[in-house]
Amino acid sequence: MRHARLPPRASRAQRVLLGAAIVTVVGAGGLAAATTLRGDARGAQATTTTTSAAVTDAPAPTTTTPALPPDTSFTILAAGDVLPHLTVMKSARAGDGYDFSPLLAGLDPWVEGADLALCHMEVPVAPKGRPVSGYPLFGTTPALVEDLAEQGWDGCSTASNHSVDRGYAGVERTLDVFDSAGLGHVGTARSAQEAAAPALYRVTVDGQPTLVAHLSAAYGTNGMPVDADKPWSVTLIDTDQIVAQAKAARADGADIVLVSIHDGTEYRTAPTEHQEKVAAALAESGQVDVVIGHHAHVPQPMTRLAGGPGGRGMWIAYGLGNLVSNQSAECCAPESSNGLLLVAEVTRVAGGPAEVTDMTWVGTTVDRVGKHSLHALTDIVGEATGKLSAEEIDARYGRVRDAVGTDLQERTSPPEHQGSTVEVISRPR
Secondary structure (H helix, E strand, C coil): CCCCCCCCCCCHHHHHHHHHHCCCCCCHHHHHHHHHHHHHHHCCCCCCCCCECCECCCCCCCCCCCCCCCCEEEEEEEEEEECCCHHHHHHCEECCEECCHHHHHHHHHHHHHCCEEEEEECCCECCCCCCCECCCCCEECHHHHHHHHHHCCCEEECCCCCCCCCHHHHHHHHHHHHHHHCCEEECECCCHHHHHCCEEEEEEECCEEEEEEEEEEECCCCCCCCCCCCHHHECECCHHHHHHHHHHHHHCCCCEEEEEEECCCCCCCCCCHHHHHHHHHHHHHCCCCEEEEECCCCECCEEEECCCHHHCCEEEECCEEEEECCCCCCCCCHHHHEEEEEEEEEEECCCCCEEEEEEEEEEEEEECCCCCEEEEHHHHCCCCECCECHHHHHHHHHHHHHHHCCCCCECCCCCCCCCCEEEEECCCC
């Protein structure tokens, strides 16, 4: 049986309806809608003048002082690679189908507590009528996407080195399944028009909407060919193009811009020169609030770079490691059992512009022998859990702390949902 979700989040059915119903592209109209909401809160001036034959001095006109909107804040959660090897699929096997909810359940409070939750889907869904597959050419089941939506994820980045493992048919099938589940997506596309558009999420807290744009790009496709007549089906890293897309998103009303970058060297904790070069260009552009890194399969440093919107800095996680996979010291590197949750706080003071004002991290791990169950390390440190000994958990915790560094603080409790609503705004087809 799948686990229940907490009340603040919309049900999966509601999210599917919302994703199907909202097919407009937020451009100038999206900004106008937000401006209208903020303008209405200011109220209208009222002037009263009294005149009477018996009164010679009329009172001075009076005006009402418009009330400022309240300060608001909300959190954005991002996670590492969703990499379902066949052994992960075996752990999720349920009768004739699959149920990933027991694997994901350990992170329920963290996902449900976030106002906007974004994952990274590294692999395609297998084309309809075709079997699932694992490494080296992945193709997963639609049930994984559906269970991510059920847990509370709002969308995913999809640009990776495995995006075309199952050809263009896999790209198309993946995005069709995401649409059916009510999840946003960006990084792969079914048309040039779709590829040019960011994923958009309107997060509304206390009547104040904040439009979040999400972009995604990968370094390559493992040598797998991208259809010559569909070069737009996977977005590859081009910093000039990413900056132009971010700038266009802001011109069309986006308050916050996130960029997911699939890059780096597998199992290497230190960012590569290319990762650092891309990050520096995005920070210098002043258009990007947060960079979310993937691909290395191990946690990498998190910090804040100079630049960013208004010169306030750009937050970056060079690599969030794995969310769920079968990787571990047995195959790859000890750190590949671990991942990170990124928690970014967005603040809007008295109706002013929205800003990312803080970013924290949470270490995660996979109990590979214990049916690939996920845990936040802070929830289980110091005690044996599942098939993991207390000593092993402590060792994994230490490796995560060493990788992340000391620039940003660790978070030890789930974020608190702010009663927000999230509109997943479909990209044009």
